[in-house]
Amino acid sequence: MPQLNPNPWLIIFLFSWMIFLALLPLKITAHTYPNELSRQTPQVFKTQPWTWPWH
Template identity: 60%
Template sequence: MPQLNPAPWLMILIFSWFVFLTLIPPKVLAHTYPNEPSPRDTKTFETKPWNWPWY
């Protein structure tokens, strides 16, 4: 049964994991968003009580 022979498949598995672990993570970590969020103003607004007309 040729599928039980680990000689070709083991090297393919090792090479594919080598590619995944060395090439792809730096590309993903270097990704930047096109619109970086800007810090919002720290100004707080003064709240006023709401007068309910029926109370």
């Protein structure tokens, strides 16, 4: 059975992974988002103390 002989397939496997590991990070880092993120100013909420009816 030729598929059990790892001699040619191991090299093909390793070269294909080296290509994937060389090209995919470049494609991922080149990705740009359509909307730029902006920082929002923190909102300070003014709370009222709760008045309990039985207190």
